[in-house]
Structures are given as structure tokens and as C-alpha cells.
Amino acid sequence: MTVRRLIAPLWCSLLLLPLVACGPDDTGGVDPAAGAGVGVDAEGNGDGALPDVPRPACPFSAAQVTDLVGQPMEDKGNCLFGDGKGVASLTITTASPLAGESTYAYQREQATQVYREVKDVDKGRKAYLAVKDIEGEAVVVSDKGSYTVILSSFERISAKPGGYESTLRTVLDALPL
Secondary structure, eight states: OHHHHHHHHHHHHHHHHHHHHHOTTOOTTOOTTTTTTTTOOTTSOOTTOOOOOOOOOOOOOHHHHHHHHTSOOEEOSTTEEEOSSSSOEEEEEEEOHHHHHHHHHHHHHHHHHHOSEEEEOOSSSEEEEEEETTEEEEEEEETTEEEEEEEEOOHHHHHSTTHHHHHHHHHHHHSOO
């Protein structure tokens, strides 16, 4: 029984030893500073470089979201707004420009598999809008931050043709880009 207890830690240490042996300073022969500042002038701008700014705060209050979607919404915390009935919701996830840029292509690809329609929109550096019958998503990367907006299960918005697209466009127009 004692031998069995020692086998698992032994295997774990054998698996982790090569990782520890590399050490934290081993970059695999790549200079970590290589490419830093490429295409960036003294002010940190130029050649399409993204500014080094932190993730923006939630851009809206519950009152603002109520105006944008056309029905009463409650702040549920962490930039999540609900209708108070547990049905309709608007969620905004914020990220730094760099984080948004690095996940944009993946998010857009996933959207083509989930949503009926995906369109590029002229907002920020790059943006798309995706819709289906009961939900919509918009992602925008700008110099001030990146935003992923998801609208879900709004009866009024679902009832009118193009409701999710027009509501998402309204929300995108209100973002501090």
C-alpha cells in the first residue's frame, strides 16, 4: 500500500522535471525583446501598432442600457444587464486593445459557426456583427479597448425583422471608441 502512494508523486515529478529543468529564463533561443517596439515610434504609435492601454471599464449603466434596448434593464454586476425576469440579457465583456486583437479572428470564426449571419462593420480598428433569431453578438477592437456585446432572448427585439442587428448597431454607436 505504501508503494502505491509513492507511484503517483514519482510519475508527476518525472513529468514535471523537464519543465523545471528549462528554468524560467529559457526562451528557446528567441530573444524576448526581439520585435518589441517594431513599427512603433517614440510615442508608441505608428504602423498600425496597438496602444498599450488597460481594459476599459463597463461603458454603460442600467439606465443607459434601458435606453439602448428599449426595455427596462437591471444591473446584475460585471457589465451584465438583465430584464429582471431571468430571460433577456445584455452582456459586455471588455478587454485591452491587444487582447481583443489577439482573439478577434478566433471569435469571428466561431461566430460563423453559431450565427446565421456575420457581417463586418465599420467601427474601431475592426469589428463584426453576428445575428440569429434569438441572439446577437458584436465584437469591436479599438484603440481605447475591445468590446464583446451579446444580446440574448429579447422578445421585442426578436419580434421585429432585423431587430438584433439594429439594436447591436445602436449599442456599438454608443460605445466609447
